[in-house]
Amino acid sequence: MYRSPFFSIITTTHLRAPLLARALRSLRAQTFQDFEVIVVADALDGDTATVCAELLREQDMFIKRCGRCGPAESRNQGMRLARGEWVMFLDDDDTFAPEHLQRTQAHISAHPEAKVLYSDFDVLNEDREKDLHAVLARTRIRLGGHPIESLHVKNFIPNNALVFHRLALEGCSVDPHLESQEDWDFLLSVCQKAMPQYYEGGGAIVHKDEVNPGLHRGTAPAATNNTVVVDFLHTYRRWRAPTPLLQAQRQQLIQSVGLSLPVAWF
Incomplete structure (x- = not known):
């Protein structure tokens, strides 16, 4: 069996x-x-x-x-x-x-x-x-x-x-x-x-x-340019932060790459 x-x-x-x-x-x-x-x-x-x-x-x-x-x-x-x-x-x-x-x-x-x-x-x-x-x-x-x-x-x-x-x-x-x-x-x-x-x-x-x-996948252009930021935002929108503190931490991370979004977005 x-x-x-x-x-x-x-x-x-x-x-x-x-x-x-x-x-x-x-x-x-x-x-x-x-x-x-x-x-x-x-x-x-x-x-x-x-x-x-x-x-x-x-x-x-x-x-x-x-x-x-x-x-x-x-x-x-x-x-x-x-x-x-x-x-x-x-x-x-x-x-x-x-x-x-x-x-x-x-x-x-x-x-x-x-x-x-x-x-x-x-x-x-x-x-x-x-x-x-x-x-x-x-x-x-x-x-x-x-x-x-x-x-x-x-x-x-x-x-x-x-x-x-x-x-x-x-x-x-x-x-x-x-x-x-x-x-x-x-x-x-x-x-x-x-x-x-x-x-x-x-x-x-x-x-x-x-x-x-250049021998590993993470160095492909799509994985190292602004696409990473887009994929972060996509993931944030798909899976919303469960607490206000985590929302604020997400906002701070995105601000560190030059994007300003309201905390409610996260």
Whole structure:
């Protein structure tokens, strides 16, 4: 009889086979193995297919989808296919430390009322044109001191540091029309059902290449110019601030980039 896995891990990828291989190897190295991996590619080359053939297991899935490139639709496709009780996202350029799933599962078991969880993460700086295994700098980002309400002003939790109960995701999807902030917009949609709860000791790892910034998606013109401000405003209008204090904080943030809007707008 088929038994659903505890975790479904959705990995989006775009023609970056070496990075994808590193992400998948970090999953194969987990000390907790009750999970499925769903790799969704918005483009396909031979190297990506080879990596998936070598590193995915029988219970995993590899999907080549059609349509517009970008992680939003890939994540939506992955959520539609997910069979696990809990859902996580791991993009092809990030990884998990070997104990990450085990620590997360232990916290879930101790707190069965939780529906969305997040934890600390590491930022690893690297030079992807030279050696993916050479770490230039490593920084631990501890999130326990951040008031969770500040999510209504600006995102501070990376996608791979979150875990969602599948019931919290019902009716939620990633907006493919946003050029930036789509992770945050999606998280705010989930927050309408359940606010994320913090737990200490997670093992999510965010990899950044500051040496060759043009190699990652966040440096695309649409993600670095005034489109970011437009996407902030769009997200603010879609998900209104729940308190006057958060309204004022939103207003102050937008004022810092030169826009003056009445506080009632937020």
